[in-house]
Amino acid sequence: MRKIGVLLSVVGFIVACSDGSEITKNEIYSIDGIALDGYDPVAYFIQGEAKKGIDAESVEHQELVYYFSSTKNRLLFKENPSKFLPEYGGWCAYAVAETSSKMEPDPTQWQIQNGELILFTSNWMTKLTGSLKDEWNASPEDFQLRADSNWVEMN
Structure with a gap:
């Protein structure tokens, strides 16, 4: 139950931080x-x-x-x-996967997955709720499939 609450908080934060531009x-x-x-x-x-x-x-x-x-x-x-x-235009891969939104990345929060550079954000919210990179790595292939699909739709 806590994990769902944390995820909802993170998703809400991502939506709030997205600038909404195309x-x-x-x-x-x-x-x-x-x-x-x-x-x-x-x-x-x-x-x-x-x-x-x-x-x-x-x-x-x-x-x-x-x-x-x-x-x-x-x-x-x-x-x-x-x-x-970087994949997804260098925006936070987690935000692209979860909310089809762009969120400022932290270039020190990164990984190479399937030969591609992906970046994540790091800010005060992730310090409270946990790393988005850690969340991504709980199911990296699923997140990447969602991010890939969302990125196509975002473009």
Whole structure:
């Protein structure tokens, strides 16, 4: 029963935080034109960690700037950007799966699932109710199927 209450609280919070705007095709979460809050998208795959990029190692891709922690990572991205772009436009995967909404992600809350980078949010509500990533991992394939389906409808 507690789990249902927690889930309802989280879903309510997600709905309240969603800005309600339409998600356009290929929209990637960004702030001021910087994708992934400046985290290196390649580092998740190659180094297995969320790593901040640096100004000297940046690339513009689809009108957004991506930062990288090394020249090697920048060059890998330039060879095949789609391999390293986050799923669901970089929005919180849990919010996409549960409410077909976009919620600001925390780039330090992530995982690679089926070869895809997925991000989760982390805020005061998740500190009270538990990690959305942990909730996702209770049934990762089911959540990913719902998120995939919802994302298609959202676009």
